Amino acid sequence: MASGWDPIWEEIFSTRTWGKYPPEDLVRFIARNYYGAQDRSLIRVLDLGCGPGACSWYLAREGFSTYGIDGSPTAIDQVRKRLAQEQLHGEFHVGDLVRLPWPDDSFDAAIDIESVTSNTFHVSRQIVAEVWRVLKPNGLLFSISFKAGSWGDGTGRRIEEHTREGITEGPCAGMGVIRFSPEEEIRELHSEFQDLSLEYDIRSVDQMTHIVAQWVITCRKPSSA
Numbered sequence: 001m002a003s004g005w006d007p008i009w010e011e012i013f014s015t016r017t018w019g020k021y022p023p024e025d026l027v028r029f030i031a032r033n034y035y036g037a038q039d040r041s042l043i044r045v046l047d048l049g050c051g052p053g054a055c056s057w058y059l060a061r062e063g064f065s066t067y068g069i070d071g072s073p074t075a076i077d078q079v080r081k082r083l084a085q086e087q088l089h090g091e092f093h094v095g096d097l098v099r100l101p102w103p104d105d106s107f108d109a110a111i112d113i114e115s116v117t118s119n120t121f122h123v124s125r126q127i128v129a130e131v132w133r134v135l136k137p138n139g140l141l142f143s144i145s146f147k148a149g150s151w152g153d154g155t156g157r158r159i160e161e162h163t164r165e166g167i168t169e170g171p172c173a174g175m176g177v178i179r180f181s182p183e184e185e186i187r188e189l190h191s192e193f194q195d196l197s198l199e200y201d202i203r204s205v206d207q208m209t210h211i212v213a214q215w216v217i218t219c220r221k222p223s224s225a
Contacts, residue, residue: 145186
């Protein structure tokens with residue numbers, strides 16, 4: 001089985017200061033679907049590729065049962081320390097997204113902020129299959145993924161039709177493998193799920209000389225799965 005972890009991320013997390021706060025689209029997703037829960041501690045959320053813990057910190061602070069996985073020992077150490085400083089709780093593992101260390105039907109939701117997109121399509125399919133396995137029936141997946149045409153697409157070395165390595169420009173420069181997906185690839189990747197909602201965010205950067213474009217994806221594991 002291929003790996004869903006690129007060792008370049010250990011170097012990145014060891015040498016760069018990372019974002020401290022979750023993206024607005026994630027906050028909206030959580031608020032829309034789970035803020036009304038009578039007991040938030042009963043809602044189990046898995047943070048895929050959690051990194052230093054911006055999203056995990058937010059989830060724990062909001063009272064949800066928070067779990068995370070990342071291949072970087074440095075990142076996992078950082079997220080544990082961040083939560084401990086505020087007396088927040090979560091369960092975090094160093095591991096590979098293609099082999100999640102939880103049993104079937106474990107989570108009410110899984111979130112992915114540009115972790116699955118940091119893989120080839122072949123490996124991404126394995127990761128999404130694992131997410132399907134650990135989600136409860138009716139569990140939700142929220143994902144942000146780079147869109148075809150985003151700044152950096154077309155640079156570096158082509159390793160698949162829509163996947164590049166060694167990107168030289170834009171926010172993905174120096175970050176290993178990145179998949180810039182067209183719509184049909186996103187739909188194929190999530191074809192086993194129901195209620196697929198597919199939107200995208202676009203922003204200009206550098207005085208409107210470049211465009212950064214990202215898919216915002218939500219979908220549901222069927223109740224009969």
